[in-house]
Amino acid sequence: MEFTFEDISGAEIARRTAVYEPLTAAVRDLIDAVIRTEVNDDALSDAQGAISDVVALLREKQIPGSYGVRHTADRQGMAWGNAVIGLRNAIAPPLTVIRAGVDDPVVAWAEVTLGAAYEGPPGHVHGGVVSLLFDQLLGEAASMDGLPNYTGTLTVRYLRPTPLGRIRMEAQTPERSGRKKIARATMTVDGVRTAEAEGVFIVPRGMSTLRPLSDGND
Numbered sequence: 001m002e003f004t005f006e007d008i009s010g011a012e013i014a015r016r017t018a019v020y021e022p023l024t025a026a027v028r029d030l031i032d033a034v035i036r037t038e039v040n041d042d043a044l045s046d047a048q049g050a051i052s053d054v055v056a057l058l059r060e061k062q063i064p065g066s067y068g069v070r071h072t073a074d075r076q077g078m079a080w081g082n083a084v085i086g087l088r089n090a091i092a093p094p095l096t097v098i099r100a101g102v103d104d105p106v107v108a109w110a111e112v113t114l115g116a117a118y119e120g121p122p123g124h125v126h127g128g129v130v131s132l133l134f135d136q137l138l139g140e141a142a143s144m145d146g147l148p149n150y151t152g153t154l155t156v157r158y159l160r161p162t163p164l165g166r167i168r169m170e171a172q173t174p175e176r177s178g179r180k181k182i183a184r185a186t187m188t189v190d191g192v193r194t195a196e197a198e199g200v201f202i203v204p205r206g207m208s209t210l211r212p213l214s215d216g217n218d
Contacts, residue, residue: 004068004069004070004071005070005071005072005073006070006071006072006078007072007073008072010074010076013072013076013078017087020080020087020088021087023088024086024087024088024089024090027090028090028091028117030051030090031090031091031117032115032116032117035116035117036116066081067080067081067086067088067089068081069082082136083132084132084133084135084136085097085136091117093112093113093114093118093133094112095110095112095133095136095137096110096112097109097110097136097137097140097141098110099140099144105172105173106170106171106172107141107144107171107172107173107174108137108140108141108144108170108171109137109168109169109170109171110133110137110168110169111166111167111168111169112133112166112167112169113165113166113167114129114164114165114167115164116164118164119164121161123163123164124161124162124163124164125161125162125163125164125167127156127158130156130158130162130187130195131154131156131197133169133187134154134156134169134185134187134195134197134199135151135154135199137169137171137185138151138154138171138183138184138185138197138198138199138201139151139183139199139201140171141171141172141173141174141183141185142174142181142183142199142201143201144174145176145181147203148203148204149181149201149202149203149204150201150202150204151199151200151201151202152180152199152200152201152202153199153200154197154198154199154200155197155198155199156195156196156197157195157196157197158194158195159193159194159195159196160192160194161194162187162189162194162195163189163194165189166189167187167188167189167194168187168188168189169185169186169187169188170185170186170188171183171184171185172184172185174201179202179203179205180200180201180202180203181200181201181202181203182198182199182200182201183198183199183201184196184197184198184199185197185199
């Protein structure tokens with residue numbers, strides 16, 4: 001697995017964010033509109049033509065392959081193509097993970113609104129999307145000690161269907177044993193728990209030195 005180094009400043013990251021974030025939001029809105037539209041066939045044909053023109057414009061200059069994960073000299077990561085948190089990925093909800101203090105019972109949490117694009121059972125979130133969100137939150141909680149880790153196993157318990165709309169997820173302080181980290185999290189809607197998960201994350205060989213946990217301010 002390779003990470004791409006980009007020698008850019010914080011100001012350049014802010015500039016790119018300001019350009020790409022609204023574009024991605026517009027495409028995300030387009031996805032929702034396509035799912036729920038009931039316009040006539042002529043309007044659909046016109047929309048397809050307009051979208052094809054936009055795609056052709058964006059295809060004029062592209063990177064090869066996937067976006068990957070990029071980082072700067074000060075270790076700021078840019079996983080902008082990520083399926084869960086990607087700033088440039090319109091299929092990402094996106095999930096923004098907030099890191100709390102290391103002494104808090106909840107070490108990381110996130111709130112996100114899931115609309116029509118994430119539906120499984122009628123009016124409810126697809127179970128695979130629930131699992132996807134847990135994987136991201138638990139992975140970030142497990143990496144708060146400064147060490148990278150990869151998902152070993154992920155176990156999700158579905159307590160009841162999760163309605164589409166605003167959800168909250170909370171991860172507890174992870175445990176560590178050697179190269180393994182164990183993290184747990186819950187998902188709630190309006191205070192009602194709908195799912196819970198446990199993940200086992202593995203630290204790559206050669207990177208097992210423990211670093212101080214983040215204080216939530218970086």
